[in-house]
Amino acid sequence: MAINNEVLEEILLPYPDKVKKNRIKHIVRVNHEESCQQIEANTRTIPGIISQRGCAYAGCKGVVVGPIKNMVTITHGPVGCGYYSWGTRRNKARADDKTPPEKIYSAMCFITDMQEPDIVFGGEKKLAKMIDEVVEMFHPPAINICATCPIGLIGDDLGAVAKAASERHGIPVLSYNCEGYKGVSQSAGHHIANNILMERVIGSGDGVKKPDEYVINILGEYNIGGDSWEIERILHDIGYTVQGVLTGDSSYEEIQNLHIANLNLVMCHRSINYIAEMMEEKYGIPWLKINFIGIEATKKSLRDIALVTGNESFIRKTEEVIAREEARILPAIEQYRKICTGKTAFAFVGGSRSHHYQHLLKDLGMEVVVAGYEFAHRDDYEGRQVIPTIKTDADSKNIPDLDITPDPELYQEAHVHLNLSKEKYDEICNKVQLGYYEGMYPDMHSGNLMIDDCNHYEAERLVQELKPDLFFAGVRDKYIAQKMGIPAKQLHSYDYSGPYAGFNGAINFARDVAHALTTPAWKFITPPWEKGTQTGENHA
Amino acid sequence: MLECVPEGPVEHTIGKINPAKTCQPLGAMYAALGIHGCLPHSHGSQGCCAYHRMHLTRHFRDQVLASSSSFTEGASVFGGAANLKTSIKNIFEIYNPEIIAIHTTCLSETIGDDLPTIIKQSEIPEGKRVIHTNTPSYYGSHITGFSNMVKSMVSYLAEANEPVKKNQVNILPGFVNPGDMREIRRIVNDLGVSMIMLPDTTNVLDAPQTNRYVLYPEGGTTVDEIIDTGNSKLTLALGSFASEAAGAMLLEKCNVPCISLHTPIGLKATDDFIMALKENFGVDVPKSLTIERGQVVDTLIDIHFHYQGKKVAIFGDPDIVIPLTEFVLAMGMIPKYVLTGTPGSRFEKEINEMLEQYQIEGSIVKAEGDLFELHQWIKQEPVDLLLGTTYGKYIARAEDIPLVRVGFPILDRAVHPLMPITGYRGCLRLIEMISNTLLERRDRDATDEDYELVL
Numbered sequence: 001m002a003i004n005n006e007v008l009e010e011i012l013l014p015y016p017d018k019v020k021k022n023r024i025k026h027i028v029r030v031n032h033e034e035s036c037q038q039i040e041a042n043t044r045t046i047p048g049i050i051s052q053r054g055c056a057y058a059g060c061k062g063v064v065v066g067p068i069k070n071m072v073t074i075t076h077g078p079v080g081c082g083y084y085s086w087g088t089r090r091n092k093a094r095a096d097d098k099t100p101p102e103k104i105y106s107a108m109c110f111i112t113d114m115q116e117p118d119i120v121f122g123g124e125k126k127l128a129k130m131i132d133e134v135v136e137m138f139h140p141p142a143i144n145i146c147a148t149c150p151i152g153l154i155g156d157d158l159g160a161v162a163k164a165a166s167e168r169h170g171i172p173v174l175s176y177n178c179e180g181y182k183g184v185s186q187s188a189g190h191h192i193a194n195n196i197l198m199e200r201v202i203g204s205g206d207g208v209k210k211p212d213e214y215v216i217n218i219l220g221e222y223n224i225g226g227d228s229w230e231i232e233r234i235l236h237d238i239g240y241t242v243q244g245v246l247t248g249d250s251s252y253e254e255i256q257n258l259h260i261a262n263l264n265l266v267m268c269h270r271s272i273n274y275i276a277e278m279m280e281e282k283y284g285i286p287w288l289k290i291n292f293i294g295i296e297a298t299k300k301s302l303r304d305i306a307l308v309t310g311n312e313s314f315i316r317k318t319e320e321v322i323a324r325e326e327a328r329i330l331p332a333i334e335q336y337r338k339i340c341t342g343k344t345a346f347a348f349v350g351g352s353r354s355h356h357y358q359h360l361l362k363d364l365g366m367e368v369v370v371a372g373y374e375f376a377h378r379d380d381y382e383g384r385q386v387i388p389t390i391k392t393d394a395d396s397k398n399i400p401d402l403d404i405t406p407d408p409e410l411y412q413e414a415h416v417h418l419n420l421s422k423e424k425y426d427e428i429c430n431k432v433q434l435g436y437y438e439g440m441y442p443d444m445h446s447g448n449l450m451i452d453d454c455n456h457y458e459a460e461r462l463v464q465e466l467k468p469d470l471f472f473a474g475v476r477d478k479y480i481a482q483k484m485g486i487p488a489k490q491l492h493s494y495d496y497s498g499p500y501a502g503f504n505g506a507i508n509f510a511r512d513v514a515h516a517l518t519t520p521a522w523k524f525i526t527p528p529w530e531k532g533t534q535t536g537e538n539h540a
Numbered sequence: 541m542l543e544c545v546p547e548g549p550v551e552h553t554i555g556k557i558n559p560a561k562t563c564q565p566l567g568a569m570y571a572a573l574g575i576h577g578c579l580p581h582s583h584g585s586q587g588c589c590a591y592h593r594m595h596l597t598r599h600f601r602d603q604v605l606a607s608s609s610s611f612t613e614g615a616s617v618f619g620g621a622a623n624l625k626t627s628i629k630n631i632f633e634i635y636n637p638e639i640i641a642i643h644t645t646c647l648s649e650t651i652g653d654d655l656p657t658i659i660k661q662s663e664i665p666e667g668k669r670v671i672h673t674n675t676p677s678y679y680g681s682h683i684t685g686f687s688n689m690v691k692s693m694v695s696y697l698a699e700a701n702e703p704v705k706k707n708q709v710n711i712l713p714g715f716v717n718p719g720d721m722r723e724i725r726r727i728v729n730d731l732g733v734s735m736i737m738l739p740d741t742t743n744v745l746d747a748p749q750t751n752r753y754v755l756y757p758e759g760g761t762t763v764d765e766i767i768d769t770g771n772s773k774l775t776l777a778l779g780s781f782a783s784e785a786a787g788a789m790l791l792e793k794c795n796v797p798c799i800s801l802h803t804p805i806g807l808k809a810t811d812d813f814i815m816a817l818k819e820n821f822g823v824d825v826p827k828s829l830t831i832e833r834g835q836v837v838d839t840l841i842d843i844h845f846h847y848q849g850k851k852v853a854i855f856g857d858p859d860i861v862i863p864l865t866e867f868v869l870a871m872g873m874i875p876k877y878v879l880t881g882t883p884g885s886r887f888e889k890e891i892n893e894m895l896e897q898y899q900i901e902g903s904i905v906k907a908e909g910d911l912f913e914l915h916q917w918i919k920q921e922p923v924d925l926l927l928g929t930t931y932g933k934y935i936a937r938a939e940d941i942p943l944v945r946v947g948f949p950i951l952d953r954a955v956h957p958l959m960p961i962t963g964y965r966g967c968l969r970l971i972e973m974i975s976n977t978l979l980e981r982r983d984r985d986a987t988d989e990d991y992e993l994v995l
């Protein structure tokens with residue numbers, strides 16, 4: 001059920017010339033016979049197009065820094081941005097032995113609520129006063145301040161307000177100039193957040209690694225629906241110590257001590273690859289791209305990690321855990337797999353999930369025939385080898401790359417971090433590629449489509465042409481697909497289910513997908529009095 | 541839950557903690573969805589449009605389509621004129637709406653884009669329309685944005701182009717659910733009065749599943765109907781915060797008199813609504829409505845002991861909270877705390893007058909408040925029931941107080957947008973929800989020997 005070029009041409013026909021010329025570069029019909037198929041990504045959204053994209057603020061506050069559970073995050077701006085990003089991304093957080101419940105601010109929303117006079121005369125005083133009151137009332141260990149669109153325009157100096165507040169109260173106050181107009185999507189906000197966390201937080205802790213521990217960080221995992229808890233469960237069972245998760249259920253102190261890890265794992269490449277790379281440059285800690293979405297993907301990720309440790313005990317324990325988990329979940333999943341197998345799907349999400357979920361869907365016998373990211377870069381599609389060839393433009397240049405140099409005290413060669421001899425390390429590097437992500441492309445079959453920043457019109461037309469069995473996207477597109485008769489699941493919020501990661505997640509996902517496909521209501525759409533008439537259609 | 545919240549008293553004088561309002565553009569987008577064949581357009585960076593669409597979709601669980609000017613840093617520095625002109629061209633070519641309803645954002649307002657001029661310079665196909673409203677997020681709330689958009693619909697489109705006024709009424713329903721608009725329409729139809737509802741999101745945000753997708757659903761006030769509002773004999777502005785501005789504009793522009801009423805939530809507000817139609821259109825109230833009303837009074841008398849004397853905290857949008865407080869008082873309950881996030885001294889004045897009338901003292905009433913404040917009050921003196929939006933659920937859990945979900949938004953329960961709280965049927969639904977919730981709590985807390993079959 002692949003789409004041919006004529007149909008694609010016909011779909012793009014109603015576009016004005018300029019739009020067509022632009023959009024055609026964002027659509028790739030995968031053909032593995034061809035070499036170096038290139039997709040355009042991370043460029044401006046066309047004005048007037050109903051895009052799925054959000055803004056830099058959403059990427060910075062909403063995605064990366066908002067989930068840090070024991071930081072009060074103050075949104076500096078009018079009421080909306082902070083309000084919409086309050087409790088809507090399902091980053092779960094809980095108290096533990098280091099973070100008591102009274103230091104968890106995840107269910108709270110702090111906004112300076114700028115009014116007209118603040119726009120005219122500046123909002124710095126208001127922000128400073130709000131920080132003072134918040135410190136007095138809540139005594140947070142640290143504070144984030146996130147900017148919204150007007151801040152950069154009126155010239156409020158967030159850095160100065162943060163610095164003064166930090167001195168007044170003796171706690172870290174971090175500011176992020178993540179105004180919504182920066183960059184072309186959420187992606188700019190990820191980068192801004194990565195820079196500040198790297199510059200100000202990571203490495204500032206005094207934690208030390210216990211000699212018998214093998215310490216791992218999971219970067220780019222936001223604990224949506226409890227995903228990170230499931231991943232940590234498995235890693236703990238194997239015997240690893242998870243120091244920190246960026247940023248799902250994380251605390252400020254955990255992030256301060258990320259630098260004590262032996263190895264960084266990267267889950268969402270798009271939102272966190274900057275920190276992975278910068279930690280490698282500064283501390284020498286190697287990173288490994290993993291994917292815990294899907295049974296086979298989880299198994300491969302666990303085996304890759306074990307291989308990288310070069311530790312026989314981890315390798316053995318990994319196989320034991322895999323065998324135990326599979327024996328438990330494969331029979332449970334079978335009933336759902338029978339329903340799902342042979343079905344096709346579209347996936348339009350984020351900057352990693354449209355790839356990650358292809359693995360889980362494959363486990364269930366499903367194929368993703370059209371996939372795209374909202375805010376990814378070319379490397380998320382084509383692999384990191386293209387990074388040197390990506391041209392910077394006016395939009396991407398505005399987010400600076402930090403100048404990172406090796407830490408004089410803490411930098412060590414990768415093999416030292418991994419407790420390996422140089423020879424053993426080199427041997428392992430031949431088997432597992434560290435510091436690399438191959439992108440979505442190798443996992444897409446020839447004839448299927450990769451679409452960057454897919455918009456409402458393209459999605460609608462492709463659904464009409466290809467009639468997929470399932471549509472995976474965000475809440476804004478879910479009901480459009482369903483009105484067209486296609487069951488749809490939210491892959492940002494999991495339709496409020498989860499976890500979907502790891503072994504337990506695979507069962508949850510399989511059950512939810514099977515339910516979406518089989519819910520009896522799909523058979524009741526046509527009223528009995530319209531059956532057999534021209535207007536009546538029976539989906540079933 | 542919310543262990544971080546201090547026991548108080550605290551000094552919270554600036555900014556909002558757990559706000560009870562959101563920004564203007566969301567309301568403007570919702571209003572614009574109530575025009576048939578309309579694509580709402582957000583003139584700002586695309587994140588605003590994304591957030592508003594998500595938020596509305598979560599409440600209505602139905603498609604919300606809107607486009608954005610997708611500002612980048614360049615547009616923010618040099619102005620958004622080029623982005624808006626390109627948007628208008630692309631929208632008409634690709635999405636072919638009858639009308640584009642543009643609202644601004646804090647970004648385009650701060651840089652001062654002159655929308656009327658930009659629209660004038662844009663290519664607009666023959667027979668198509670582009671309207672706009674200014675919705676700076678740093679003033680008012682989502683209710684202000686709704687009000688501004690409805691006012692702009694009138695100022696752009698309404699015309700007094702008939703020699704005499706038609707025997708029809710303009711109903712401005714305000715920011716309520718399509719289920720409420722449907723119920724208000726049913727009451728007006730039952731009274732036999734011809735009407736134009738503006739805006740009207742029925743069959744847009746409560747559209748049925750048919751497997752036949754359309755970009756512009758069947759519902760919504762048509763452009764012709766909006767034009768014709770200028771020829772109506774009377775406007776009923778339901779809810780002063782959301783509807784009065786458009787009503788005033790209809791008077792000013794088209795000489796249509798306007799009566800401002802409460803949103804018809806509760807017995808008295810519904811009575812007032814029906815009486816206004818009866819008196820101005822000389823119609824008889826049909827027996828069916830008299831029966832419905834009688835059923836409400838019968839129920840209130842029958843089960844007053846389920847709720848009378850209970851203390852309640854009410855929060856949400858002003859046009860809903862004001863008549864809801866009025867009804868709760870009629871039920872014999874005590875509105876201990878009444879709060880809206882939307883600014884406006886009129887809110888406090890109206891509620892305080894009601895409390896005075898029922899001789900209730902010691903209540904706190906506040907406009908432009910937030911839910912952190914409400915939580916602080918509750919910590920000082922608790923209530924038996926919370927009546928408001930989904931955002932009350934954290935306080936409900938932290939303080940173990942039951943919550944009845946009413947208003948906008950309700951993000952964690954379904955079916956609400958389809959079920960009215962307006963009219964007499966809405967009264968019954970409110971009584972049922974309040975009474976059942978309190979009884980569930982009584983059953984939950986009862987010891988075995990106090991757990992009874994009949995209540």
